[in-house]
Amino acid sequence: MTATEARTVVVVGGVAGGMSAAARLRRLDEHAQIVVFERGPEVSYANCGLPYYVGGVIAERESLLLQTPASLRSRFGLDVRVRHDVVRIDTAQKLVEVEELDSGRRFTQSYDSLILATGARPRRDEPVSDIPVRSLRTVDDADAIDAALVRPGLPVVVVGGGYTGLEAVENLVARGASVTLVQRGSQLLSPLDAEMAAPIAAEVRAHGVDVRLGVEVVRADSGYVTLSDGTSIAAELMIDASGVVPETTLAERAGIRIGETGGIDVDAQCRTSAPDVFAVGDGVEKAELVGGGTALVTMAGLANRHGRMVADLLAGRSETARPALGTGIVRVFGVAAGKTGWSERQLRAAGREFYAVHVHPGSHAGYYPGAETLSMKLLADPRSDAILGVQVVGRDGVDKRIDVIATAMHAGMPAAELAQLELAYAPQFGSAKDAVNILGYVAENTRTGTTPTIQWHELDAAQRAGAALIDVRTPTEFAAGAIPGAVNVPLDELRDRLDELPDGEIVVHCQVGLRGHIATRILRQHGVDARNLDGGYRTWRDAALLRG
Amino acid sequence: MTATEARTVVVVGGVAGGMSAAARLRRLDEHAQIVVFERGPEVSYANCGLPYYVGGVIAERESLLLQTPASLRSRFGLDVRVRHDVVRIDTAQKLVEVEELDSGRRFTQSYDSLILATGARPRRDEPVSDIPVRSLRTVDDADAIDAALVRPGLPVVVVGGGYTGLEAVENLVARGASVTLVQRGSQLLSPLDAEMAAPIAAEVRAHGVDVRLGVEVVRADSGYVTLSDGTSIAAELMIDASGVVPETTLAERAGIRIGETGGIDVDAQCRTSAPDVFAVGDGVEKAELVGGGTALVTMAGLANRHGRMVADLLAGRSETARPALGTGIVRVFGVAAGKTGWSERQLRAAGREFYAVHVHPGSHAGYYPGAETLSMKLLADPRSDAILGVQVVGRDGVDKRIDVIATAMHAGMPAAELAQLELAYAPQFGSAKDAVNILGYVAENTRTGTTPTIQWHELDAAQRAGAALIDVRTPTEFAAGAIPGAVNVPLDELRDRLDELPDGEIVVHCQVGLRGHIATRILRQHGVDARNLDGGYRTWRDAALLRG
Incomplete structure (x- = not known):
């Protein structure tokens, strides 16, 4: 299990995937020389906690810093060098060229195995501007945003309504900023479908955030951001949460193969096209389960898991990465x-x-x-x-x-x-x-067709084609808000009022779908061509938020 | 999918499994005659909510009553008869004899299919006594307990520290009762192992409950309960939560086969030994996954699922019950x-x-x-x-x-x-x-033996056999409480202090197991015969609660 002679393993990048690889390798191999180069000033920090540090939910800056080079040396015998930028890989000679950022000094380090955990960088497509722009990727970002927020009511524009953008919005509001959320797409949280994401926009707006959908920032200067619809918004700080792209510069320069998605191409054991060079984390494209292809799935859990797997491989164990599902979650307000x-x-x-x-x-x-x-x-x-x-x-x-x-x-x-x-x-x-x-x-x-359904986005066409819409909720529910064109026949009266129903196709619905299911079953057994509106009034109403 | 001629399906028992069967069958078969006989005054009530109604957490009695005979008639066309006791099944003639409890009138009802959902009854092994004894199985139980609790500080003895007993305890405390919990076994919550359940007893005691383990009630009269250890406790109400046994009287009398566990014997489609007689719910023994045999698993979820499955079968669909896992949860305080x-x-x-x-x-x-x-x-x-x-x-x-x-x-x-x-x-x-x-x-x-472990209950023997115990936590943690015989060598100093370690077997431990794992890996790679104390100090301390 352990190597009989000490080998040198170099890790580029000291956060999730890189640190997992280094620590696990040490647990399996007490004798390897393990060197970790990290460009930034910190290793192993909690980047998923940065928005909450900005918001004051995480009070202590120290709690973001999970490890330090000193703690990693004493516990794991790791040689961790922060502010060391790996500028070149020589895959033939099996060495890396490293710049010590504070001194500018350059040196080379040979390796037996190299693990690239270079992560991702912000896509950064905002126009050049005199308004400061920050991502939420590093502790330095969080410190800078935190410092700017001491001014109460600071106007902030957040660009991008994905996971990080939403977390940023919540925490900026908590700090009293005046927040505008600008999203290029027509909905927030694009990993979700529109009708599912609609309540998120409503929640964010209910907390005083100005949500602008379907627009981009086209100009930013002198305290104002101009959007593609011609409107302009006061802004003294912009948060770039518009997404990330894999940081592959180093790999590309070394001739390591990049995949179609733009991430480093690796096999199921995270091997790159170069011998003895592995890559893990946000810089890598991953096999994914549903499509059977590859995708950029930038999740800390996968980075950690694959880093650990590479350590297992280096220690002589055989393991393969499972295809990614792309599981994600965000809470906003x-x-x-x-x-x-x-x-x-x-x-x-x-x-x-x-x-x-x-x-x-x-x-x-x-x-x-x-x-x-x-x-x-x-x-x-x-x-x-x-x-x-x-x-x-x-x-x-x-x-x-x-x-x-x-x-x-x-x-x-x-x-x-x-x-x-x-x-x-x-x-x-x-x-x-x-x-x-x-x-x-x-x-x-x-x-199985036990209860055929119709989707919210198919309802208009069905009604235009002549289908009658029967709302089987109670009269009280119906009066509180109904779908245009619906006729109210409460479920518990349905069997007695079958003769009131029009001929032809009928769509039934209730609040959430259950009573509609029961109604559909009753009607179909009485020979009526009935379908249930999937998700009921509630899904329809959520989808209707998209138009409002 | 639907029957072409109306058949009669009789359901005995109108709570979880019985009602699920009846409602699902109606959704699949609009024409069947479905008759539900329920001995009690209510159907389809939330029996898992009863403790919380007693405690005032559920404020409205109505919210326990999910359906009524009237609502089930109007929505599902079910013929639901409460306070109707099925006293006999004639499996040859395919009829049941029913007593209308309020009038004493008896009548017979024929069936094409019969579904027994007779549930379980309290084991009730308390001695005969002038102290009122109640279970928490019916709304009537909850009403009676609720009424008794109007007296502040009422001394109550709860017999049985399982799921229901613990929920009862919490809610009795919430109502200001003076509660003693009497448990025959040596731990609470016997579905869990002792070291896992120990913190539960600590939590219950921390809320002022007198927990008596390893004792039984041997006498109860004149306001006092006497336990098997000779102590006596004031009690003006006893809650019987000592467990349930399947209610199989009716099935047994009809010659229907009872399994070894005491529940009605059914196949994977809930068929009993009698033709066209099905049985579901707490009265039935269930196939279970881990052992591959049968067991009494009295969970509402299984009752509902199996009831629904029987309806599917009666509607011509083929489905089989999955072996039960016995998943359960309880929150107490x-x-x-x-x-x-x-x-x-x-x-x-x-x-x-x-x-x-x-x-x-x-x-x-x-x-x-x-x-x-x-x-x-x-x-x-x-x-x-x-x-x-x-x-x-x-x-x-x-x-x-x-x-x-x-x-x-x-x-x-x-x-x-x-x-x-x-x-x-x-x-x-x-x-x-x-x-x-x-x-x-x-x-x-x-x-895989990457880190061999030792269990908490094996530690004494290992120490007696000469193993040294090394606590790799920090000196501060060690000072706050340590395992007898342990020597403190903090993990981060371990590599430098290897020569201090005694020869022979070494058990290492930390707080929860992670640092002990790292220490074990270090030691084993340096040739030391080391094992990690599984779960660390925390599991050991939980287990130690058992002795205290």
Whole structure:
């Protein structure tokens, strides 16, 4: 298991993937020489915590700094050099050329194995400007933003409404900044589908943030940012959260193969095209499960896992990376949104067959206080029933449902099998039929045609084609807000009022889909060509937010 | 899918399994005659909510009553008769004899299919007494307990420290009762192993409850309960939470086969030994996954699922019950405890080979406020690495980890694969290496012998046999409390102090196991016969609570 002669392993990049590789290798090989070069001033810091340090949620700057070169030396015998920039790799000679940034001195370091963990860099497409622009990638970024925020009401423009942008927004608001969120796309949180992400924009707006969708920054100067729609916004600080691109400069210069996605091309054991050169983390393109191809999945968990795997390989163990699911989650103000696998948008773009299911179960038993309504969307293969993706949005219990379904996907479990999972039930935690079970039941009813459904975006066309829309909720619910054109026939009266229904196709709906399912079953058994509006009024209303 | 001629389906028992069967059958078959007989005054009530109604957490009695006979008639066209006791089944004539409890009138009802959902009844082994005894099975129980609690400081003895007993205790305390918890076994929460359950007893005691372990009630009269150790306790109310037994009287009388566990014997489609008679829920013994045999698993989720499955069968669909895991969870005061699969005690009793792993990761990233330390125990097969059981105890995130691992077990995932799960990470929700991933990593290190471990209960014997115990925590941690006989050599000094170590076997330990793992790796690579104390000081200290 341990090497009999000391070899030299050089790691470029000292945060997630690089540090995981170095520490694990030491645990397996007490004798290797392990040198870690990090361009920045810190290693192993909690970059996912940076927004919360800005917001004051994380009070101590020290708690971001998980390790120091000194602690890594004493515990792991690692030779960690911060502010050391690896400027060149000679894959033939097996050495790297390193610049000590503070002195400008250059030197070479030979290696037996090299691990590239160079990460990603901000895409940075803002125009050149006299307004300071910061990302949220380093402790230095966080310090600079923190310093600027001492001025109350500072006007800040956040560019990019993804995971990091949303976390930045929440924390800037917490610090009293006046925040505008500018998003190029027509929705926030593009990993989710539009109707799932719509409540996020509503939540962000409800906290006083000016959300601008479908626009870009075209000019920024003298305290104002001008958007592509011609409007301008006061801004004394811009936060660039528009995304990252793999940092591959070093690898490219060394002739190491780059993949189609722009990340370093590696095999299932994180080997690059150069001998004895491995690469892990955000700089690398990853095999992914749903499409079977490669993708840029920039998640700390994968970086850590692959770093550890490379250490195992170097110690003579055989392990391969599992294809990535792209599991992610973000909380912004009171709402959490998570996803794993592909969105409907991705499936459509790839021409994949799928069926979709929306449900809105409670986060725990309705009779116990504090239950919140979840919005869940499942995408699955209509032939194999393989789960292709899941999105969950809500105020409680989102992470749990994402994790359970990510585990099911990892195991190759079909969607209907989610109904069979035996999950922990006490009324504070779930329901005798947990939200995940309900998703499985509805998936099965949908896929088998037990209850044919129609999607929110298909409703207009169906109505134009003559389908009648029957709202089976109570008159009180109907009066509080209804879909245009709907006629109210409460479920509990439906059997007695069958003769009132018009001929031809009928779409039924309720609040979340359950009563609509029961109504559809009643109608179809009475010979009516009925379909249920998937996700009910609630999904339709969420989607309607897109237009408002 | 629907029957072409109306058949009569009779359901005995109108709570979880029975009602699920009836409602699902109606959704699949609009024309069947469905008759539900329920002995009690209510159907479809939230029995898992009863303790919280007693405690005032659930304020409205109505919220316990999920459905009424009237609502079930209007929505599902069900013929639901409460206070109707089925007293006899004639499986040859295919009819049941029913007593209308209020009038004493008897009548017969024929069936094409019969579904028994008779549930369980309290084991009730308290001595006959003038002190009122109540279970927490029915709304009537809850009403009676609620009424008694109007007297502040009422002395109450709860018999049984399982899920229901603990929930009762919490809610009685919330109502100001003076509570004694009497448990026959030597620990609370017997589905968990002793060292995992020990913190539960500490939590309950910290809330002023008098916990008496290893004793039984032998006499109860005139306001006092006498225990088997001779002590007596004031009691004006006893809560029987000592467990339940399947209610099989009706089935037995009809000659329906009862299994070895005492539950009705059914096949994988819930068919009993009598033709066209099905049985579901707490009255039935269930196939279970880990042992491959049968067991009494009295969980609402399984009852619902199996009821629904029987309806599917009656509607011509083919489905089989998955073997049960026995997933359960309870929260008592601030601590939650969950489990799925078997405990170490069960594995030992069955003579099964296993290895055990204890870890104590954070419920989310340590740098983000509010992270709580989880205690997790995994049991797995040393040959196949199949997960045999998991227990999790802590103040946050317990349910999520149980659910993820229950899903992994359902899928047949090996323990080491838990490390590979791509779970949702943002700092409020988890860690880049989630608690579940860590459990997988430690399982792999343990099973492969990368770091050999010793269990808490093996430590005394190892020390007596001459093993030295090295505590690799900091001097501050060591001073705050150490294991007798331990010598402190902090991890970060270990490489420099190897020559101080005694010859022979060495057991190392830290607080939770991670630094002990690193120390073990260092020592073994330097030729020392070292093992790591699994779960570290924390598991040892939890186990030590058992003696105190």
